[in-house]
Amino acid sequence: METQWDILVVDDEEVMRESLAAWLREDGYAVDTASSGREAIAKTKIKDYAIYFVDLKMPGGIDGIETMMEIKHLHEDTSIIIITAYATVDTAIAAMKEGAQEYIVKPCNPEEISLLVNRIIKVKNLQRENTILRKKLTQQYSFQDIISKNSKMHDIFQLINEIASLRSTVLIHGESGTGKELIARAIHFSGDRSQKPFVSVSCAALAETLLESELFGHEKGAFTGASSQKKGKFELADEGTIFLDEIGDISTKLQMDLLRVLQEKSFYRVGGSEEVHVDVRVIAATNVNLEDAVREGQFRDDLFYRLNVINIILPPLRERREDIPLLAKNFIERLSHELSKNVADISENALKILLDYDWPGNVRELENAVERAIVTCKGRILTEEDFSFLCHNGKRKNGWHAPTNMTLAEAEKEIIAATIHRTNGNIKEAAIILGIDRSTLYDRIKRYGIER
Amino acid sequence: MPSILLVPIPPVTMERITSLRLPLQSIFDTDTVIDASIHLDIIAALDMYRNQYNSSILLASLKERFPQHEGKILGVSEVDFFVPVLTYVFGEAQLNGTVAVVSVYRLDDTLYGLPENPRRLNERLVKEAVHELGHTFGLYHCLDYDCVMHSSTTVEDIDIKRDNFCPACSRAVKRHLHARS
Ligand SMILES: [Zn+2]
Ligand SMILES: [Zn+2]
Numbered sequence: 173m174e175t176q177w178d179i180l181v182v183d184d185e186e187v188m189r190e191s192l193a194a195w196l197r198e199d200g201y202a203v204d205t206a207s208s209g210r211e212a213i214a215k216t217k218i219k220d221y222a223i224y225f226v227d228l229k230m231p232g233g234i235d236g237i238e239t240m241m242e243i244k245h246l247h248e249d250t251s252i253i254i255i256t257a258y259a260t261v262d263t264a265i266a267a268m269k270e271g272a273q274e275y276i277v278k279p280c281n282p283e284e285i286s287l288l289v290n291r292i293i294k295v296k297n298l299q300r301e302n303t304i305l306r307k308k309l310t311q312q313y314s315f316q317d318i319i320s321k322n323s324k325m326h327d328i329f330q331l332i333n334e335i336a337s338l339r340s341t342v343l344i345h346g347e348s349g350t351g352k353e354l355i356a357r358a359i360h361f362s363g364d365r366s367q368k369p370f371v372s373v374s375c376a377a378l379a380e381t382l383l384e385s386e387l388f389g390h391e392k393g394a395f396t397g398a399s400s401q402k403k404g405k406f407e408l409a410d411e412g413t414i415f416l417d418e419i420g421d422i423s424t425k426l427q428m429d430l431l432r433v434l435q436e437k438s439f440y441r442v443g444g445s446e447e448v449h450v451d452v453r454v455i456a457a458t459n460v461n462l463e464d465a466v467r468e469g470q471f472r473d474d475l476f477y478r479l480n481v482i483n484i485i486l487p488p489l490r491e492r493r494e495d496i497p498l499l500a501k502n503f504i505e506r507l508s509h510e511l512s513k514n515v516a517d518i519s520e521n522a523l524k525i526l527l528d529y530d531w532p533g534n535v536r537e538l539e540n541a542v543e544r545a546i547v548t549c550k551g552r553i554l555t556e557e558d559f560s561f562l563c564h565n566g567k568r569k570n571g572w573h574a575p576t577n578m579t580l581a582e583a584e585k586e587i588i589a590a591t592i593h594r595t596n597g598n599i600k601e602a603a604i605i606l607g608i609d610r611s612t613l614y615d616r617i618k619r620y621g622i623e624r
Numbered sequence: 625m626p627s628i629l630l631v632p633i634p635p636v637t638m639e640r641i642t643s644l645r646l647p648l649q650s651i652f653d654t655d656t657v658i659d660a661s662i663h664l665d666i667i668a669a670l671d672m673y674r675n676q677y678n679s680s681i682l683l684a685s686l687k688e689r690f691p692q693h694e695g696k697i698l699g700v701s702e703v704d705f706f707v708p709v710l711t712y713v714f715g716e717a718q719l720n721g722t723v724a725v726v727s728v729y730r731l732d733d734t735l736y737g738l739p740e741n742p743r744r745l746n747e748r749l750v751k752e753a754v755h756e757l758g759h760t761f762g763l764y765h766c767l768d769y770d771c772v773m774h775s776s777t778t779v780e781d782i783d784i785k786r787d788n789f790c791p792a793c794s795r796a797v798k799r800h801l802h803a804r805s
Contacts, residue, residue, distance in 0.1 A: 187680075188709050191680060195710065278709055
């Protein structure tokens with residue numbers, strides 16, 4: 173694979189800069205030049221250079237070492253070669269301690285430069301190959317947006333393929349955050365209904381009457397506020413799939429209605445007398461044990477058996493720990509892009525923290541944790557510090573003592589103001605750190621009169 | 625078809641220059657002529673402190689002397705060349721341009737305390753001349769170690785490679801020639 177690598181030569185002396193650039197160009201590298209540290213930093217913000225040659229002594233403004241530190245800050249995994257005169261070799265050695273990869277003394281033996289550049293590029297090519305390999309691996313482990321190399325999960329993927337085009341109802345069991353909706357979507361989009369609608373309803377989110385009208389629609393004047401006829405989710409999902417999340421939470425009356433839809437494939441809109449016929453595949457999900465609920469009389473057994481034709485049990489994340497690195501890296505790639513951050517990887521120690529943690533909130537909690545770490549991360553790699561909130565959970569953070577002389581509201585105001593200050597007024601970031609949604613945060617800002 | 629102009633940059637013997645004519649003519653398959661009519665002022669390129677000659681300055685004055693030439697120009701000299709950032713160079717060329725220079729100085733075995741070897745010296749000079757001219761045809765260094773465009777910073781490297789292009793580099797030269805004609 174031929175890859176074009178970019179090199180930046182930074183030297184205030186034109187003849188040095190140009191002769192080195194010309195020499196490197198003959199090797200086929202794309203070489204840019206900069207005549208000052210400032211220009212080098214400006215160019216770094218536009219392009220990712222694989223190698224920098226930086227002259228140690230540059231007059232005016234910032235010298236070679238400062239330039240190097242600034243470049244390293246912007247672009248951590250780049251290679252910097254310091255160019256120095258004999259007189260300043262000591263300083264060049266000091267620069268190595270600050271992160272320069274090598275130094276060359278000018279005028280330099282041509283053989284030395286060629287060997288040096290070849291060696292660095294060889295390593296970079298290897299690193300790039302590894303990244304590509306890792307990407308291929310992720311693709312290999314992914315099925316319709318679900319990433320896993322766990323054998324139970326792979327059995328589930330296979331089952332999904334087998335049942336995707338059937339009409340049978342499916343019941344998905346899994347703790348919250350295990351990705352039940354992703355499984356439902358995977359079933360829908362792998363089957364012959366994939367071109368038809370997929371409609372998702374969370375049964376826990378709505379009060380009984382609202383949920384009823386949400387599912388089945390209503391006629392004009394069916395209740396106060398029903399100013400026109402409205403189609404329910406079952407009608408919207410006609411010929412497609414409806415996903416009923418947290419099915420264990422629905423009332424006895426709705427359990428009856430649902431049973432009728434499953435048996436008759438028809439229903440009445442709220443306040444209506446006309447039967448509506450639909451062809452909808454039902455996929456339901458629950459995070460409680462429905463069999464227990466049946467035994468305790470909370471859930472109709474006939475409905476349970478209707479729903480439980482095909483049963484999928486999603487393992488919690490702590491039972492598929494081998495997926496944690498894979499998932500974390502996938503979240504980093506996606507979220508770093510979405511949050512416009514430059515985070516590209518995660519350190520070994522940070523991964524260890526993630527592997528040791530129990531993840532009661534499962535994959536969703538992992539995703540939130542990675543998001544929170546990316547927001548606060550200063551470099552290009554997530555480190556253990558970025559995940560310190562996982563270790564300190566429940567424990568008092570170092571050096572912090574809860575104030576004992578203020579109201580809860582006052583404390584809340586202080587914390588929110590401090591967080592907004594830290595994110596430089598970025599509400600999205602502040603909301604993530606505080607663990608609340610943006611609308612709640614806006615609400616508090618207004619309530620407490622916090623300045624942004 | 626553009627021709628190659630061979631220009632002596634004294635000090636250099638005419639014998640040296642003429643020995644290059646036929647090999648270059650056959651490798652590039654193009655007319656190669658010698659122009660000894662000009663006298664380049666080499667002193668302008670001398671760095672008194674280093675006691676070496678700046679090949680970039682020589683390139684510039686060659687270009688200035690032949691502004692109208694359609695083909696490639698190769699200057700040959702026996703003095704030691706350098707570019708500011710390097711301790712020495714065997715030659716230098718304008719990448720994808722018209723001018724190139726090569727030096728005989730470091731190709732001579734006697735510089736390394738070995739007995740004189742005129743034939744080997746000549747082979748090395750041909751390879752370096754073809755290499756630098758190759759750069760004027762837009763070629764970069766080639767990874768193929770016996771291609772003449774392989775980067776060589778020591779005479780041992782030069783001895784390993786052949787005096788001709790690998791198939792890929794050869795195609796690139798032909799493309800370049802056709803694009804121009
Ligand atoms: Zn070359
Ligand atoms: Zn080649």
